[in-house]
Amino acid sequence: MTSATFTSGTAAPSIPMKQDATVIGLVGLAHASSHFGHLILPLLFPVFMQEFGLSYSQLGLLMTMFFVVSGVGQACAGFVVDRLGARPLMFVALGLFIGACIAASFVTGYTGLFAVAALAGLGNATFHPVDFTILNQRVSTPRLGYAFSAHGLTGNLGWAVAPVFFAGLGALMGWRNAYLAAAVMYAAILALLVVQREHLSTTVAPRVAAHAKTEHDMAFMKLPVVWWCFGFFLLSTMTLAVVQSYAVSILKAMHGVSFEAATLTISSYMLCGAVGMFIGGFVAAKSKHSDRVVALAMAAGAVLLALCGTGLLGATGTMVVLAITGFAVGIGGPSRDMMIKKATPKGATGRVYGLVYSGLDTGFAVSPLVFGVFMDRGWYGATLLGAALVLLLSVGAALGVGLRTAK
Numbered sequence: 001m002t003s004a005t006f007t008s009g010t011a012a013p014s015i016p017m018k019q020d021a022t023v024i025g026l027v028g029l030a031h032a033s034s035h036f037g038h039l040i041l042p043l044l045f046p047v048f049m050q051e052f053g054l055s056y057s058q059l060g061l062l063m064t065m066f067f068v069v070s071g072v073g074q075a076c077a078g079f080v081v082d083r084l085g086a087r088p089l090m091f092v093a094l095g096l097f098i099g100a101c102i103a104a105s106f107v108t109g110y111t112g113l114f115a116v117a118a119l120a121g122l123g124n125a126t127f128h129p130v131d132f133t134i135l136n137q138r139v140s141t142p143r144l145g146y147a148f149s150a151h152g153l154t155g156n157l158g159w160a161v162a163p164v165f166f167a168g169l170g171a172l173m174g175w176r177n178a179y180l181a182a183a184v185m186y187a188a189i190l191a192l193l194v195v196q197r198e199h200l201s202t203t204v205a206p207r208v209a210a211h212a213k214t215e216h217d218m219a220f221m222k223l224p225v226v227w228w229c230f231g232f233f234l235l236s237t238m239t240l241a242v243v244q245s246y247a248v249s250i251l252k253a254m255h256g257v258s259f260e261a262a263t264l265t266i267s268s269y270m271l272c273g274a275v276g277m278f279i280g281g282f283v284a285a286k287s288k289h290s291d292r293v294v295a296l297a298m299a300a301g302a303v304l305l306a307l308c309g310t311g312l313l314g315a316t317g318t319m320v321v322l323a324i325t326g327f328a329v330g331i332g333g334p335s336r337d338m339m340i341k342k343a344t345p346k347g348a349t350g351r352v353y354g355l356v357y358s359g360l361d362t363g364f365a366v367s368p369l370v371f372g373v374f375m376d377r378g379w380y381g382a383t384l385l386g387a388a389l390v391l392l393l394s395v396g397a398a399l400g401v402g403l404r405t406a407k
Contacts, residue, residue, distance in 0.1 A: 003349035015140040023138045023199050024147045025366040026192075027131050028154035030090055033189050034127040035158030036165075037097050037120055040104065040182060041066065041113065043166045047175050052109055060372065062113055064365050066121040071361030073125025074119040086130040087200045093130070093188040096123030098183050099189020105179035136341060137202045142285070148337035149281020152330070160267060225401055226352060229340055230359040232397035235390050236298060236329075236336075237363025239305070242371050243269060245323065250380045255315035265319040269326035276330020284334035291339050291402025295395045297332025301325050302392040309384030331390075339401055 043362055045059045082088055100120040107113055131151060139147045165185075169178040176311045193200065251257040257265075279299070287293050304325040340356055374383040 007155040017143070019199075020139050020143050020147070022196070023134065024143075024150050025194055026199055027134050027147075028150050029189060030094070030152040030193065031127060031131055031151055032158035032161070033094065033097065033186060034124050035155040036162045036182075037100070037124055038066075039159065039162040040101065040120060040166075040179070043116060043163055044170075044175055047170075048113065052113075054110060054160075056313035058110060058218050058370050060110075062117045063368070065114060065117040066124070067365040069118050069121030070124040071358040071365065072143065073122050074128060074358040074361060075355045077126040078129040078351040081126070081129045081133050081202075081350055081354070083204060086133040086202045087197060089126040090130045090134075090193065090200065091190060093123045093126040094186055094193070096120070096397075098190070099123075100188045101179045101183035101186060101252055105183070106178045119175070126359075128360075129351075129354035132337070132341075132353045133202050134200055138199065144341070145283075145334055145338060148284060149277050149334040151337065152277040152280075152333035153274045156270050156277065156330070160270050160274075163267070169353060193360035203324030218367045226355060228397055228400040229352075229356040232336075232394050232401060233356060233359030234363045234366070235394035235397055237360045238367040238370070239301075239387045239391040239394075240329075241364045241367035242273070242383060243325075245368055246371065246375055246383055249375065251318065253378070253380045254311055255318060257315050257319065260321070265322055268319075271326075272323045273326035273333075274329035276327040277333040280331040280334040284338045287335060289402065290335040290342060291398050293335035294332040294339055294398040295402075297328055297330075297335070298395045298398065301329040301332075302388045302395070304328060305391060306385055309381045309388060311381050336398075339398065 041062055042059075048054050050060065077089060096119055100116050100123060103119060104110065104116045133142065135151065136145045158365060165182070166175070166178050169181050173181070243266065247269070248262040251262040251265060276297075280293075283293055284290060304321050307313060308322050308325070311318075313321055340353065371383050371386060374380075374386060
């Protein structure tokens with residue numbers, strides 16, 4: 001395994017579109033449920049502060065726990081996927097989310113919330129190596145760009161649905177019952193995937209005798225391209241974490257925007273990102289230079305975000321440009337996944353995706369520690385400018401991946 005090579009899906013190009021669409025839809029549903037799970041705790045932070053007397057620092061530590069567990073678990077899950085297949089881990093992950101939601105409905109204090117964060121983080125850990133192993137093996141190669149587009153789009157929709165779900169049901173039946181309803185939702189998704197399990201099966205690389213092995217399972221970690229991919233995810237996700245965690249507070253502090261309008265701006269960012277991913281799927285399917293598409297999309301996003309950070313656009317202009325930033329970054333999403341596919345050595349899909357996408361969890365865990373200091377000091381514009389700079393650094397990481405990928 002001396003260089004990165006292209007991996008091919010096992011599905012033939014002549015596979016009917018309906019069959020590919022079924023696989024893409026099922027995997028997309030699972031991915032949406034994982035992104036929904038990212039928000040099962042943050043959305044109830046105001047409730048936890050009132051009920052349990054918690055501070056912002058304590059609440060932030062819950063999410064650090066979530067993403068640390070998820071990141072470490074994701075890197076490990078890739079090895080299990082390559083050995084046992086993707087489908088069993090998908091089912092286990094959904095079971096863990098069911099358990100996390102049930103536990104959250106009965107929680108009585110900070111210790112219980114910490115346990116919920118760890119359990120949900122463990123459930124989240126498997127989805128990227130599982131999803132991309134299934135997509136790469138079960139979807140015909142010409143349609144992979146569209147598959148990656150749908151995968152990213154459903155993730156954004158999972159983020160968009162969670163606030164409506166918890167706000168609506170929380171108002172109707174209380175937050176504890178809303179968690180039980182979320183558990184029922186996860187159970188329904190699990191039941192559907194079990195019924196449709198034949199579309200989610202994957203093959204594993206045949207085991208060879210120890211004396212016949214030419215390379216260790218960890219050999220892929222020697223490839224510089226894998227770490228450039230990891231770096232790209234870490235940097236680009238740090239920027240996303242700033243938008244998700246602090247944009248509402250920044251808009252209120254810099255421009256006096258109402259909480260409702262600021263929250264709507266974040267929803268618009270996510271929805272524009274979903275539209276960008278949809279369009280980006282067509283770009284990814286046609287482009288031979290995924291790294292350049294990613295670099296251009298991230299560079300455009302960095303410029304737009306920097307404009308927001310200057311404070312020169314005013315309230316309305318900042319909200320509009322911030323939403324457009326989501327669109328720019330979203331266009332690069334499917335090409336990003338295609339870029340990782342091209343950099344993945346054959347037979348190591350689960351391991352590489354597990355390690356590389358743990359950079360996403362690392363970015364979510366690190367970003368609040370860095371930019372939280374900026375926010376505490378009232379450096380609101382600098383927070384957005386810093387996030388733009390980090391996103392610009394991810395451009396260099398994307399181009400570095402392209403230079404180190406075998407053509």
